Amino acid sequence: MAMATPSRRLARTDWARAALAAIADSGLAGVAVEPLARRLGTTKGSFYWHFTNREALIEAALDLWEQEHTEAVIVRVDREPDPLQRLRLLLTTAIMLAQEDVIDAAVLASGNHPLVAPVLTRVTERRVGYLAGLFRRLGFSPAQARDRGLLAYTAYLGHTQLIQAGLSIAPAHGAGLRRYVDRLLGITTAPE
Amino acid sequence: MAMATPSRRLARTDWARAALAAIADSGLAGVAVEPLARRLGTTKGSFYWHFTNREALIEAALDLWEQEHTEAVIVRVDREPDPLQRLRLLLTTAIMLAQEDVIDAAVLASGNHPLVAPVLTRVTERRVGYLAGLFRRLGFSPAQARDRGLLAYTAYLGHTQLIQAGLSIAPAHGAGLRRYVDRLLGITTAPE
DNA sequence: GTACCTCCGTACGGTGCCGTATGGTCGAGA
DNA sequence: TCTCGACCATACGGCACCGTACGGAGGTAC
Secondary structure (H helix, E strand, O other), rough: OOOOOOOOOOOHHHHHHHHHHHHHOOOOHHHHHHHHHHOOOOOOOHHHHHHHOOOHHHHHHHHHHHHHHHHHHHHHOOOOOOOOHHHHHHHHHHHHHHHHHHHHHHHHHHHOOOOOOOHHHHHHHHHHHHHHHHHHHHOHHHHHHHHHHHHHHHHHHHHHHHHOOOOOOOOOOHHHHHHHHHHHHHHHHHHO | OOOOOOOOOOOHHHHHHHHHHHHHHHHHOOOOOOHHHHHHOOHHHHHHEEEEEEHHHHHHHHHHHHHHHOHHHHHOOOOOHHHHHHHHHHHHHHHHHHHHHHHHHHHHHHHOOOOOHHHHHHHHHHHHHHHHHHHHOOOHHHHHHHHHHHHHHHHHHHHHHHHOOOOOOOOOHHHHHHHHHHHHHHHHHOOO
């Protein structure tokens, strides 16, 4: 927790990452300058050098999230050539990531906040769009593919919610997760 | 907004309902004694007569939510005898309710808060249990019924998220919603 | 009408955070 | 070594909220 200080001086990105971590475990309200400064072993003097105010920090943190938490998974999954296998890989890794890092759920939780809403909209449309593209490659019509992509994404979102809420009834790993993903796949790829 | 004052004196329940409304549009952080007092046209003097502190108010509000926002829907739906029709009715009304009243999503958003977590766990298990019961009555085995209830519930949760986030891609009413529910039903009730 | 009980108004101290002001430190380069 | 600019520490004022103390208003009972 008390992060080591390899280089004494901090950069803008360090603050943004710390803010993202704060969102993950306390929500947007957790992004407070003075507590973050304590956590980083520095003071507000540093913060107000790099940022004009708290709002700018939140924006930077959300930018980071948008860039890293969607494209990273897509790139990582895109190397699998078979679309069905890729879909399975995507769902599995997404669910496992959502379990070990709750930042996704935390951002969603503040989805109605004016700073979060536009970012969240972009990310959601990117993700649903990517899913729909996979279903297209499985042979579904554009409308069908979009519907199924949407359904798969809502199932993912809801599952993430359950995990983050600490519900033991949601399978989060191992055989339970594999069976869950299999069922989700079988269900969403079945012909109408 | 400036609510009329039919009876000058307030009761504990008035505060709890106001707190629930505050959660709905500002999250847990929106439950602040002095702003609520202003909103109710009274002062802190009233509040600290009825409650020992802010925490007690949050608990009362969550109690209210637990009692009214789950059982009410179940009771209302339970009069439909046919299980498949009841499932359809349940999903449709739940999604429509989630759209006109965001309290459900707001509570979920604070699911990791120590005061919210236990309530949320109970509510989730009650809902998934009820759904599983419906799938049982449709002829599925206990394990199958639970899995399908879980899937239906995660889809509902995710869909709620999307609506609350203001995503236009999520069908929220009319033909789009009917088609969405039909697909969800067809999918979750299909034999394996 | 007076004693009492329920409920509320008001004033106060305390805390945690935001943002500003200003001086200090430290390394890079002339 | 001196200077300069990037970066940070510290102190301060202000605000919003929590919780307490206490003095009432208004109804009820007799």
